[in-house]
Amino acid sequence: MSGQQWILAQRPQGRLRPDIFRLQPQPADEASLAPGEVDVALRLFLCAPTMRNWMDPPGNHLYPSVPIDEAMLSPAGGRITASADPDRPVGADVTCFGRWQSHIRAAGCDTALVPPTRSLVDAMGRFGINPLTAWFGIKRIGQLQAGETLLVSGAAGSVGSIAVQLGRLAGARVVGIAGGPDKCRWLTEVIGTDAAIDYRSENLPAAIAIACPNGVDVFFDNVGGNALDAAVDAMNRLGRIALCGQISGYDGADMRGPANMMRLIYGGITMRGFLVGDFASEWDAARADLKAGYDSGAIVYRDDLREGFEQLPQHFCDLFEGRNNGTLLVMSDRQAREPAR
Amino acid sequence: MSGQQWILAQRPQGRLRPDIFRLQPQPADEASLAPGEVDVALRLFLCAPTMRNWMDPPGNHLYPSVPIDEAMLSPAGGRITASADPDRPVGADVTCFGRWQSHIRAAGCDTALVPPTRSLVDAMGRFGINPLTAWFGIKRIGQLQAGETLLVSGAAGSVGSIAVQLGRLAGARVVGIAGGPDKCRWLTEVIGTDAAIDYRSENLPAAIAIACPNGVDVFFDNVGGNALDAAVDAMNRLGRIALCGQISGYDGADMRGPANMMRLIYGGITMRGFLVGDFASEWDAARADLKAGYDSGAIVYRDDLREGFEQLPQHFCDLFEGRNNGTLLVMSDRQAREPAR
Structure with a gap:
């Protein structure tokens, strides 16, 4: 061949x-x-x-x-x-x-x-590693609960868009960060985030404070860098940060961790990296849950x-x-x- | 009055x-x-x-x-x-x-x-918040297991010295980082760490690689900064980092997070900040465990x-x-x- x-x-x-x-x-x-x-x-x-x-x-x-x-x-x-x-x-x-x-x-x-x-x-x-990554990040790493606030960076992306919808279905307030007005409109009008923040035109800390009036309980991070800094500053006590990616740093930019390490300590905050492969034994169950969401129209893919x-x-x-x-x-x-x- | x-x-x-x-x-x-x-x-x-x-x-x-x-x-x-x-x-x-x-x-x-x-x-x-902080960091945040490798920064300090001894009692390989030959000698000769690293005279990444030939499973961090960077680079998959303090940054130095965020992701590593107050309901049990260690001479305080x-x-x-x-x-x-x- x-x-x-x-x-x-x-x-x-x-x-x-x-x-x-x-x-x-x-x-x-x-x-x-x-x-x-x-x-x-x-x-x-x-x-x-x-x-x-x-x-x-x-x-x-x-x-x-x-x-x-x-x-x-x-x-x-x-x-x-x-x-x-x-x-x-x-x-x-x-x-x-x-x-x-x-x-x-x-x-x-x-x-x-x-x-x-x-x-x-x-x-x-739709049954591949991107939606599965969103599922495990929300359910297992973030352990998101109804009534909590979920913030997602890269929210209009392949992983992020599923993460925000799983958050909405879990009964959380959901805020997405994305680049540009088209993506932000898609987030709020099509997949149903409570708010969207355009990182290209808005000041992240100020916009997060407005969009998350009760602080952030779970941050699903695809981006790192400034988004991670701003999210950490808004995290509530005992919050969880699911580290999925650091796309802001992949092209050689600084990929340092968050500036405000003391907030992690005084907040009792958990920051956990993960790969979808860490959860292979649960893939079939996660796929069945995603399929139910796709079939009912509750999740747009x-x-x-x-x-x-x-x-x-x-x-x-x-x-x-x-x-x-x-x-x-x-x-x-x-x-x-x-x-x- | x-x-x-x-x-x-x-x-x-x-x-x-x-x-x-x-x-x-x-x-x-x-x-x-x-x-x-x-x-x-x-x-x-x-x-x-x-x-x-x-x-x-x-x-x-x-x-x-x-x-x-x-x-x-x-x-x-x-x-x-x-x-x-x-x-x-x-x-x-x-x-x-x-x-x-x-x-x-x-x-x-x-x-x-x-x-x-x-x-x-x-x-x-000896029954106050410093030893208790060590206890919860090792037992609850680090979830240290027998046969694992524990690395502790600020290991000769009030919290760190209890952390290394709890690690030794848990059956782990224990390596302490401290400043100066006297503190390092005290660590290995008196409280029984398997190795000690003098951050003032040794290259941290190289010294950690030698002292932790099987990598680091749990890092108990009192220091942050360069110590955190070096530890993250040595962490094993599914490792845990207990964030207790960031003393290297308290005097106004840079207190950024670890440089190698991708290792947290690909390693499935958990980094969790904590305060001893988060575990108030377990204080009495922890004090009883510490008392047994002091009384038997197994823990030097x-x-x-x-x-x-x-x-x-x-x-x-x-x-x-x-x-x-x-x-x-x-x-x-x-x-x-x-x-x-």
Whole structure:
């Protein structure tokens, strides 16, 4: 099987640019499959902000580092084309921690089987890691209660928009921070936040004080930096901060923690980082809860589904300009929209 | 009743100096006691680093701010000299959130009765808020388990020295960070840490890597700043950071949070601030556990008991130079060492 791959040609400096990636032919896998292995024709790629971290040089951190001249790492999905894993037959769809390339050989046990009635787009979109991340951040890390106030940064994004809706359904007052009037209008008019704050035109501390008159009990943070500073200053005693991302710092800006550490101490405040993988045993239950919300219309979900393997780096860069509307998925094959059968 | 008081004459700038306080006569309470009130002749004052925060100007923080020209706030204890509270008779000892002054009038319910067989020095020392803070930080916030690695900053201090010993008793590997060879020798030779790091002469990240070959599971932080940065970089997945204090920043230095926020996220790490008051319902149980440790010799406890109300500001400033050896208590009356009966 031949194909193409996008390699990381150089490490990013400052603002992310698509030309640090290079398209090249993907070498074929010559060896025959070892027991338990599968070959997957990749046809769908999830673009998530945290992938920017994986482009950092190797170092003392807990995330992977893509070597220069190797294919970019990415959540991906595709159809099995050859299998030595009896649980994963040819023709089935799987998701995996993949790469920006046409096909991949993997241990079958490192892939997740997609139910045959579900499309890859649904498996990686509305039932994928972004909405699940929102679910665990609100339910397990934030432990949000009815009557509390939830503040969400990056609230119009793929994770944040689900977080705010789960907060509304939990009976909380919900305030979202987003960039620009269109996103803020969408937050209040479509997905039902009690208030929205435009960080590009408003003073964050003052706007939070107005929008959260009873303070903040749970802060779901996708952004870090100034948003985290302002939220900490507004936290109530025994508040919880769910650290989901730090997108404000991914392009090389300062990624320091909050300025007001004493408020964490005197407030008895918990700040906890998390990955959706920490809760794998609860994924099915969370997916069932999300499905009920989608089916009843109580939760609005948006895909930003795009085409073209050749445009992958450009699509990815759009994330950091706020030029996506919902979960950013790039398909190299339109069959990603169809269930395997 | 007449007396004296130390007022905050000006707000500190940079390094704390005793001359920002001024001694003056304390006005007498002219009114008669209201129902429930008590008069207390104060005779013992606890000097704790966090009191430096209370000298900040009023602002958006969760700790009190001493007004200029008012008496300094301080944990204090003394004997009841007049009482309109049937539960708190004249002659009983109480502790309270007091001030640097000779006597105080308070609602009886805002004072804590000292058992008549216990001295004020013991009530505010080995059974006081410093050892209790260590206990809750290790047991409730850190949830330290046998076989884990505990790192403690300010490890030779009043809180830290109890924290490291509770860690040793819990079956953890225990590493302490302290300033100077004498404190480090005391840590390893007297109270039994597995290793000690002298932050004044050693490179913290390198020394932590050597002393904690399996990484850090629980970090008990009294210091913040560089110590917090270095500890975060060494934390294991699902590690816990108990935020007890930020003494490195109290004198106006930068008190920002940790530099490596992404490690908190990818590590699933919990960072939680706490006050001992958050756990008041468990104080008696914690005191019983501490008493068993003191009685058996398993926990070494040190008071740095000093005399002289007139020297209170000077004694307090010693805290920030590391010139105390154990819990810093200043008595204005030697009867503080004797139980009420």
